[in-house]
Structure formats: structure tokens, C-alpha cells
Amino acid sequence: MNSFKEHSLEELVALYRGGDYSVDNEIIIKCSYIVKRVSRRYFLIGADTEDVYQEGLLGLLNAMRTYDESKGSFTYYAYLCVNSAVITAVRRYAGVKNEPLNKGLPLTTLDGSASFVDPEQIYIEGENRRELVSNIENELSPMERKILSLYLKGLSYSEIEEKTGKPFKSVDNALQRIRRKLRKLM
Numbered sequence: 001m002n003s004f005k006e007h008s009l010e011e012l013v014a015l016y017r018g019g020d021y022s023v024d025n026e027i028i029i030k031c032s033y034i035v036k037r038v039s040r041r042y043f044l045i046g047a048d049t050e051d052v053y054q055e056g057l058l059g060l061l062n063a064m065r066t067y068d069e070s071k072g073s074f075t076y077y078a079y080l081c082v083n084s085a086v087i088t089a090v091r092r093y094a095g096v097k098n099e100p101l102n103k104g105l106p107l108t109t110l111d112g113s114a115s116f117v118d119p120e121q122i123y124i125e126g127e128n129r130r131e132l133v134s135n136i137e138n139e140l141s142p143m144e145r146k147i148l149s150l151y152l153k154g155l156s157y158s159e160i161e162e163k164t165g166k167p168f169k170s171v172d173n174a175l176q177r178i179r180r181k182l183r184k185l186m
Helices: 009-017 021-040 049-066 074-094 100-104 119-139 142-152 157-164 168-185
Strands: none
Touching: 009 021, 009 049, 009 074, 021 049, 021 074, 049 074, 119 142, 119 168, 142 157, 142 168, 157 168
């Protein structure tokens, strides 16, 4: 078995695209941090965290097949492909085009509960969750936090309107602002 450790990532991808498929594992190993980084940011309702990671790996394989070295670094291209594959999966699982922000991110688990067995992973996820909650609390106004909380509980716009005493259009505008702010945070 050949050792490809001395080759750069771009060289390995060039070998792969040239038909040397024995380098695929080396490329995947060198790019696994990209897949982990992207897949950690998303959650698929009714799926496992490993499913998100697998979707990211499919994006990496697509990047390996379609990379054009004249357009920039493979690392950046791989990141874009992995991110795109994961977002597509989140949208597919969510079933509605505009719901990945609401259902694809771990916002519904802000209560601190974790379903992982690995204690280190539980700790890391808890730290990430606390940081995300802190960032959200700092970015959103008190009314936006209240509306987000009600929305995440599954209330409809009219139910939120009833609970907050705000007009329907104000609730809609607040949710649009929340989405923009959360996208910026992500």
C-alpha cells in the first residue's frame, strides 16, 4: 500500500481525479475536520448526529469528484460542498424550504439536555449550547426572545399574537428579524 502522507491535499485530489481511487481514504482523513465542523452545527429531526456527518461525507465525495484546481484551494471548495450537502439534507428532512433555521439547528435543545453517551462530547455540546444561548440572548431584544420562545414551543403566529398582545404583522416582522440575527450568529 502506498503512503500518500507526503502529498498535499491538492495533489491527492489530482491523483483521485486522475483515476487513482486508492487515495480516497487519505483525502477523507485529511478533510474529516471540515465534515465534523460543518455537521456539528446542524441537527436533523428524527435522525442521528451520525446521519448529519454522513451527509457531510457525501458532500466531500462530491467535492473530490468535481474539484477544479484552477478555481482555488480544495479545502475551501470542500467546505462549500460539505456545507451545501448538509443544508440540502436538513431541508429535505424538514420538508419545508424555509424551516431549516427553525428545525435544522439545535435550538430546541437549549434546555441543556443531551442524548450523547460520551462524557467529553456531552461537556463540549453543553459549552457550545451555553455559548449559543448567551449569544442569542445578547443579540435579541426581550420581545424577540419571548416571541422566539413561543415559536419554538410550536405556537402559531396568531397564538403568539394572542400571548404577546402584538399585532400579527409585528409578530411576523419580529420572526424575520430573529431569523436574520440567528443566521448572522451561525
